[in-house]
Amino acid sequence: MYKFSTILSLVLMIISCTNKKVPDIAPLAQSAPAVRTVTTPQKIPEEKVKVSPDYDTTQWTELYRLDSSIIILMKYATTDNFVKEKMYPCSRCFLRPEVAQQIVKIQKELQEKGYGLKMLDCFRPKPIQQQLWDKVPDARYVTPPKKGSMHNRGLAVDLTLVDSNGHECNMGTPYDYFGEKAYPAYANLPDSVLSLRKLLSSTMTRHGFKAIRTEWWHFYYSGTSYPISSMVWACK
Numbered sequence: 001m002y003k004f005s006t007i008l009s010l011v012l013m014i015i016s017c018t019n020k021k022v023p024d025i026a027p028l029a030q031s032a033p034a035v036r037t038v039t040t041p042q043k044i045p046e047e048k049v050k051v052s053p054d055y056d057t058t059q060w061t062e063l064y065r066l067d068s069s070i071i072i073l074m075k076y077a078t079t080d081n082f083v084k085e086k087m088y089p090c091s092r093c094f095l096r097p098e099v100a101q102q103i104v105k106i107q108k109e110l111q112e113k114g115y116g117l118k119m120l121d122c123f124r125p126k127p128i129q130q131q132l133w134d135k136v137p138d139a140r141y142v143t144p145p146k147k148g149s150m151h152n153r154g155l156a157v158d159l160t161l162v163d164s165n166g167h168e169c170n171m172g173t174p175y176d177y178f179g180e181k182a183y184p185a186y187a188n189l190p191d192s193v194l195s196l197r198k199l200l201s202s203t204m205t206r207h208g209f210k211a212i213r214t215e216w217w218h219f220y221y222s223g224t225s226y227p228i229s230s231m232v233w234a235c236k
């Protein structure tokens with residue numbers, strides 16, 4: 001039999017994702033016509049059309065091609081990141097093929113529990129690592145490009161949990177929060193947040209990923225190795 005505290009914790013986990021405001025989704029039109037008389041076919045948004053890959057598929061997998069239910073919002077393709085500047089030309093999530101396959105398995109497992117993944121960063125090209133370093137030449141925040149990070153190898157992901165409606169869950173801190181509160185071992189947080197962090201990390205580690213000491217959102221895949229890459233993706 002479940003303990004009351006376990007049930008309460010589950011309820012809090014669910015509430016902590018659903019009450020979030022989602023500012024990046026445009027409101028629906030207020031006055032839709034009662035009868036649709038449009039005869040021209042609806043144009044499918046260009047980004048949803050699966051065109052032939054424009055990259056080396058022996059080296060890379062673009063995640064949405066494997067599972068389009070995973071939300072992709074690369075923070076460095078926006079100004080909502082710690083350097084407050086758009087660093088990527090557009091939001092595309094590339095990973096090494098083995099890594100992408102594991103992410104899809106994780107997504108399926110989370111979906112069975114009413115959750116899903118939102119990707120905040122995937123492969124980060126070496127030239128962009130250099131640009132980040134030029135802005136913030138401090139190894140506490142940016143890996144020196146010569147050393148290169150697991151993101152530069154296509155082996156690391158930054159991600160968070162969403163509920164079944166795609167609303168981001170409250171994980172205790174925003175992405176790229178620098179401080180103890182973002183440490184996976186930091187325990188002075190509501191039970192709902194601790195449970196969500198545990199759900200994310202236990203699912204990731206069961207599929208070959210490793211966590212790091214300072215960021216609840218960062219995981220790297222330890223099952224393979226690849227060199228640093230300078231591949232920069234094209235934008236339509």
Ligand SMILES: [Zn+2]
Nearest residue numbers: 156157158218
């Ligand atoms: Zn990361």
